[in-house]
Amino acid sequence: MSTTFSAELGDLPLDRELGVTASKGFRASGIAAGIKAAGAKDLALVVNDGPADVAAGVFTTNKVAAAPVRWSQQVLTQHRFRAVVLNSGCANACTGPEGFQDTHATAEDVAEQLGFGAIDIAVCSTGLIGERLPMDAVRGGIRTAVDSLDVDAAAGLAAATAVMTTDTVPKQVAYRDPAGWSIGGFAKGAGMCAPNMATMLAVITTDAVVDARLLDFALRAAVERTFHRLDVDGSTSTNDTVLLSASGASRINPGAGAFTGALTEVCADLVEQLQIDAEGATKRVRIEVAGADSEDCATRVARTVAEDHLVGTALFGSDPNWGRIAMAVGRSGARVDPDRLDISINGVLLCKNGAKAAERDSADLSGPEIEVYIDLHLGDDSTTVLTTDLSHAYVEENSAYSS
Numbered sequence: 001m002s003t004t005f006s007a008e009l010g011d012l013p014l015d016r017e018l019g020v021t022a023s024k025g026f027r028a029s030g031i032a033a034g035i036k037a038a039g040a041k042d043l044a045l046v047v048n049d050g051p052a053d054v055a056a057g058v059f060t061t062n063k064v065a066a067a068p069v070r071w072s073q074q075v076l077t078q079h080r081f082r083a084v085v086l087n088s089g090c091a092n093a094c095t096g097p098e099g100f101q102d103t104h105a106t107a108e109d110v111a112e113q114l115g116f117g118a119i120d121i122a123v124c125s126t127g128l129i130g131e132r133l134p135m136d137a138v139r140g141g142i143r144t145a146v147d148s149l150d151v152d153a154a155a156g157l158a159a160a161t162a163v164m165t166t167d168t169v170p171k172q173v174a175y176r177d178p179a180g181w182s183i184g185g186f187a188k189g190a191g192m193c194a195p196n197m198a199t200m201l202a203v204i205t206t207d208a209v210v211d212a213r214l215l216d217f218a219l220r221a222a223v224e225r226t227f228h229r230l231d232v233d234g235s236t237s238t239n240d241t242v243l244l245s246a247s248g249a250s251r252i253n254p255g256a257g258a259f260t261g262a263l264t265e266v267c268a269d270l271v272e273q274l275q276i277d278a279e280g281a282t283k284r285v286r287i288e289v290a291g292a293d294s295e296d297c298a299t300r301v302a303r304t305v306a307e308d309h310l311v312g313t314a315l316f317g318s319d320p321n322w323g324r325i326a327m328a329v330g331r332s333g334a335r336v337d338p339d340r341l342d343i344s345i346n347g348v349l350l351c352k353n354g355a356k357a358a359e360r361d362s363a364d365l366s367g368p369e370i371e372v373y374i375d376l377h378l379g380d381d382s383t384t385v386l387t388t389d390l391s392h393a394y395v396e397e398n399s400a401y402s403s
Contacts, residue, residue, distance in 0.1 A: 011265070012175055012261075012262060012265045013175070014173050014174065014175050014265065014266065014269050015173065015174050015175070015176070016172060016173050016269075016273075017153060018153055018156065018172065018173070018174035018176075018184055019153070019156035019157060019159070019160050019172030019173070019174060019184050019185060019186045020046050020156045020159060020160075020172070020184050020185060020186055020203055020204070020205045021150070021151050021152060021153060021155050021156035021184065021205075022153075022156065022174035022176060022182050022183075022184030022205075023174075023182045023183065023184050023205040023206050023207040023247060023249070024182070024207040024247065024249035024250055025048060025049050025050060025051070025207050025247025025248070025249030026046060026047065026048055026049065026151070026184075026205045026207075026245075026247060027046075027047045027049060027149040027150060027151050027155065028044070028045065028046045028047070028149065028150070028151075028155045028156050028158070028159040029044065029045050029145045029146075029148035029149045029150065029155055029158060029159060030043070030044045030045075030145075030148075030155075030157075030158030030159040030160070030161050030162030030163075031043055031044075031141055031144045031145050031148055031158070031162065032141075032162075033087070033137045033138060033140060033141020033142075033144065033145075034134070034137035034140070034141065035087055035088070035089040035090055035127075035133070035134055035137050035138065035141070036088065036089035040164075041158065041161050041162035041164075042087055042088045042089045042141075042162055043085070043086070043087050043088075043138070043141040043142070043144075043145055043162055044085070044086040044087075044145070044158070044159040044160075044162035044163050045083060045084075045085050045086075045110070045142070045145040045146065045149065045159070046083065046084050046086075046159055046203050046205065046245070047082065047083040047114065047149060048081070048082055048083065048205070048245045048246075048247050049247065049249075050247055050248070050249070051247070051248055051249065052209070052246055052247055052248030052249075053080045053081065053082050053120075053245070053246075053247070054079060054080055054210060054211065054212050054215050054245070054246040054248070055076060055079060055080050055081045055122075055215070055243065055244060055245045055246070056076065056079065056212070056215045056216040056218075056219040056220075056243075056244045057072060057073070057076040057122070057219075057241065057242065057243045057244070058219060058220060058223045058227075058241075058242045059072070059073055059240060059241055059242075060237055060238060060239060060240035060241070062237060062238050062240070064093065064094065064238050065093075065238055065239075066091055066092055066093035066094075066099075066125060066129075066238045066239045067092050067093065067095060067099040067100040067102065067103040067125075068092055068103045068106075068123040068124050068125045068239065068241075069238070069239060069240075069241060070100065070103075071100065071103045071104065071107065071122075071123050072084075072122040072123055072124065072241060072243070074119075075107075075119060075120070075121065075122050076122070078119070079212040079215075079216070080120075080212075081120055081121060081122045081243075081245065082114070082116045082120040082121065083110055083111075083114060083116065083120065083121050083122070084121070084122040084123070084124060084203055084243055084245070085106060085107070085110045085121060085122075085123055085124075085142065085145070086123075086124040086125070086126075086159075086162070086163050086201060086203070087106075087124075087125050087126075087127075087133070087138065087141075087163075088125075088126050088127055088162060088163050088164060088165050088188070089126075089127040089128070089165070090125060090127040090128060090131050090132075090133050090134070091125050091126055091127045091128060091129045091130075091131075091238060091239050092125040092131075092132070092133050093125075093129045093130070093238040093239060094129050094130045094238070095130070095131070095132050095133075098132060099132060099133070102132060102133045102135055102138075103123050103125075103133075104118065105135060105139075106121075106123050106133070106135075106138055106142070107119075107121040107122075107123050108121075109138075109139050109142045110142055110146075113142060113143060113146040114146065122243055124163075124201050124203075124239070124241050124243070125239060126163060126165055126188060126201055126239050127165055129238060156172060156184065156186070157170060157172065159186060159203075160172040160186035160187075160188075163186070163188040163201055164188050165188065167188050167189070167277055168277055169273075169277055170186065170188075171186060171187045171188065171270055171273040171274060171277065172184070172185065172186040172187075172270075173185065173266055173269045173270055173273070174266070175262050175265065175266055177254065177258070177262065179252055179254065180250050180252050181206070181207055181208040181250040181252040181254055182206065182207055182208075182250070183204065183205070183206045183208070183262055183263055183266050184204070184205050184206075184266075185202060185203060185204030185205065185266055185267075185270060186202065186203060186270075187200060187201065187202035187203075187270040187271075187273070187274060188200065188201050188202075189201070189274050200227060200237070200240050200241075200242075200274065201239070201240070201241050201242075202227070202241070202242045202243070202267075202270060203243050203245075204219075204242070204243065204244045204245070204263070204266065204267070205244075205245050205246075205247070206244070206245070206246045206247070206259075206263075207246070207247050207248065207249040207250040207252075208246060208248070208250055208252060208253065208254050208259055209246075209248045209250070209251060209252060209253040210246045210248075210253070210259060214256055214259065214260075215244060215246055217256075217260070218244075218256070218259055218260040218263050219242065219244045219263065221260055221264065222260065222263045222264040222266075222267045223242055223267065225264055225267075225268070226264065226267040226268045226270075226271045227242060227267060227270075227271060229299070229303070229385060242267075244263070271386070272386070275386050275387075275388060281388035281389060281391065282316060282368065282388075282389055282391050283315050283316065283318075283365075283368060283369070283370050283388060283389040284368060284369050284370070284386070284388060285306075285315055285369075285370045285371075285372065285386070285387045285388060285389065286369070286370070286371045286372070286384065286385070286386055286387075287302050287305055287306060287372045287374070287384070287385040287386075287387055288302075288371070288372070288373050288374065288382065288383075288384045288385075289301045289302045289305075289374045289376065289382060289383055289384075289385070290373070290374070290375045290376070290382040291340075291375045291376040291377045291378055291379060291380075291381075291382070292334070292335075292376050292378060292379050292381040292382060292383075293335055293376075293378045293379035293381065294379065294381050295381045295382075295383060296334075297334040297335055297376075297378075297379075297381065298334075298376075298381050298382050298383040299383050299385075300332045300333055300334040301328075301329050301332045301334045301336070301374065301376070302374075302383050302384075302385040303332075303385065304328045304329070304331065304332035304333075304334075305325055305328040305329065305332075305372070305374070305385075305387075306385050306387035307387075308324065308327075308328040309390055310324045310327070310328075311324045311325055311328055312387075312388070312389050312390030313389070313390050315365065315370055315389040315390075316389035316390055316391045316392075318365040318366050319360075319365065320345045320346075320348075320350060320360045320361070320363040320365055321360065322343045322345060322350040322351045322360065325343050325345075325351075325372065325374065326338075326341060326343060326351060326354070329341065329343075329374060329376075334376075335376075335378060336376060336378075337376070337377070337378060338354040339353055339354050340353060340354065340376065340377035340378065341353070341354045341374070341375075341376065341377075342357075342373075342374070342375040342377065343372070343373070343374055343375075344371075344372070344373040344374075345363040345365065345370065345371070345372055345373075346363050346364060346365065346370060346371055347363075347371070348362050348363040350362075350363060
């Protein structure tokens, strides 16, 4: 799993004990509707009580987009929604016209319970592809979720928990600005991760006063620098969705720079939590590509190394096999001069000017964190990517996902 971050991120104080309800004007809930056979929480609801209801969204680039993605894209054409309902345990993807009707019915049921219109309700789903939603369970769950809505931290955590699939822990974070405005959010995702977000749902709230144009710009800028650089296995999900809702309840307009910066930090922290909880991961890997002739070149090299299965398995085995990294760099499609290529692992220069510079065992990869530094010596552009190893557990977990 990988993501590109800039060096200046990480300066704001963030709180992982808080989530979507950290922002004033929002209620949330997470309940067990019976969608999952195991009886775990599987339906979440987040409601914006205003006074504003400005919203923005970014969705999967997969052409086989799930029904809830297509529905929510229609909702977001008006740059607003009043609530979002999310289910786990069923992706409602590749389910034909009936699947879209199920999504529409879900929105209608939530709207009826809350006194809104169906077009005011965004819908997200995650889970197994190709199965219809169990609508009786969904309808009953919606009633329970509405009755359970609250503004406290426990309600936000319950919502974060209800969207989990192969995740082992809920993922949430919040930032509270000293001026009196906040951003909070949750995300889910642990596998089927590739550039353009990954198998990932995220809901982010803010009580800042932000207009629709800035909200959309800020979300796209933040997603591009964080979620859009996620990569573990080259697979892009049918259901990826990031939603941002602004209530304006703080009555404070923080300005474009402050808001976009804080939003990016919140997204970056959520992505870090996704990386830590990646399916089967035993190593957290940081890949820095420097000396590229463009940012696109650096990103292409970093992504190729991050998703290369031979590199991932070598890292799992604590094997500093720089040759596999060089191979991945060379097939990236980026401009590369093999006679200028340097590769360091955990601070040890193993490859200089495209040739062996030190014995492989001089780099110790036995710990849980690995740093890979690649210098192309072709320019001044660079990027940093977070990724993980590829383990036996990843294969085992994904080979039994539908069983």
